[in-house]
Amino acid sequence: MAILLEADTRVICQGFTGKQASYHMERAIAYGTQVVGGVVPGKGGSKHLGLPVFDTVAEAVEATGANASAVFVPPVSAPEAMIEAIEAELPLLVCVTERIPVLDMVRVKRRLEGARTRLVGPNSQGVLWPGRCKIGVMPAHREQPGKIGIVSRSASLTSEVIEQTTAARLGQSTSVGIGGDPVYGISFIDCLQLFLADPETEGILLIGEIGGTAEEEAAAFIKQEKPRKPIAAYVAGLHAPTERRMGHAGTVNVFGAGGAAEKIEALRSAGVHVAPSAAEIGATMRRASRGV
């Protein structure tokens, strides 16, 4: 079993007919993901990639029994698209859209409170269950079904980490890209809880970066829960100049919080094995796994 995805995960794509969406959904279908249709307002009744297109999420759910959505809608309309899916009570939303205004995400996050929906992202690489299902924009390349649960804020590093855990003969149970935006859906802690409860996952790898306090919060959770599964981590940005924006909207230090050194220290003090560099993430996870 994986986390977030199941054997009967049936996926629709919001913004289905766009260029990016078409490219990635075609690959998702080829990978074996059960894609059952798409939603594009005004294009209901047509077909795309051989699948039905609907005007609304509610109609798509009604007709296809979809229980997950890949959101590929441009930043201007992505917030309303997510809210529509939340109101339609879809259990899983994976939003890959980049550059959504942060106050729009504050509104979306408010709608998630008490809702049935779990949101992954925005600015997410997606969720990958090796060999079975993928929703998002990650390349399917060197992944291998296995025992490591990966949760990452960085899309580009995730590919690197998948390659390294495969090379270390650990493989992956599920890889989740929670995105690099300041306000987002499921967190490190949510994923840690899911991975800890997942019998297939034997070790957890957490990939963080400068900005925000998500790593510190994860460290506090680990310290308190003392989980029995080994946890390794890597935090990017130890040598990034401060006060500068390094590519992501989320990597600005406010009030001294968010430095890589502080995050690494917090994780170490919680007993997490922290990789000394990005080249040694797989090896660090392997060492952590042997220790148990």
Add this chain to the structure above:
Amino acid sequence: MNIHEYQAKDLVQRYGVPIPRGGVAKTPAEAETVARELKAPSFVVKAQVHAGGRGKAGGIRITGSPAEVRAAADSLLGSRLVTNQTGPEGKAVGQVYVEEGVGYGHELYIAALVDRSVGRVALIASKEGGEDIEEKAAKAPGTISRLVIDPDEGFVSGSADALARAIGLAGVQVDKAVTVMHGIYQALVECDASLVEINPLVVTNAGDLLALDVKMTLDDNALFRHQDLEALRDQDEVEPTELEAKRFELNFVKLDGNIGVMVNGAGLALATIDLLKQGGGDPADFMDVRPSATRDQVAMGFRMLLDNPKVAAILVNVYGGGILRCDTIAEGMAQACRAHQTKLPPMIVRAAGTNSELARDILVGREIPVTFAKDMADATAKVVQAAKTGAA
């Protein structure tokens, strides 16, 4: 996007935040005129640069007469102000803001920001405002109070009241503080700012609250719906190469070292820079090629690396995937190298993921003199060596 103090003050004033009277000037003569029109017993002349720490760096001058205002403006305008936030090269001062001097007692801190830990807007306040607020906050976290705002409810005066009392205000000043808090909250929401910060907020000798300095950061991702705010952008504040890079779908930050770096993805780029530093190398830039970049855009980015006279060696670290494939990077590199007139520096390429073999074929086929590395560790070791010796 950052804006200048005078622009931020103008914005928050529209939302009811009291600020000292003042005006902006680009020449010493203009500064003197502003001062004469203000008719105040004393003046403050403030360098307008996008950086904190101006006071300690001599960027804020207190003067007595309009003639002294002119002299202060003359020494600031055209100079480079070096503060603890600007880096050693400092920031050019193109404008000064001239304000009436204000007598005050205590310095408070108050800000509205997007609090990432809760995913909501929060008001932050402290009775210990002024310079070095970060250090003060780190030493005594208890002096910082926070009010998280439910987006469905919006600003609630009763809760803001409690926040004002928490920073030591009482009586009529509580109401005045609530007005200021409401103002910065509204300014944040309506301007799509990620930060509106008043530091210091002072209690004047007359008992009024006044925002002596205001900093505002606007959300770049929301500027599409704020044409008027986009006009506040000061192009002189941005490194010219960074401005150029933005046109080519590149996230680019200029650094001081001699190893040119091109990576796809912000996280991988940060990790690559960390590896370089740990291996004794010194990156010349942070360049993250966005997934939607085309061959031409990659070529423009690579040309920027080749054109940087400090660059002694180049590292390209790409993990192809999604829409950006390794061959796009290789095509762009080849295009830039062919157009380059002078000697090429040693170039190390690590290409993995989608079409990495094709990228290798393209570079070899076009006789681009690159050295291939098998992984990140190998690539960084090779480029650090090449930057030291001049050969790969």
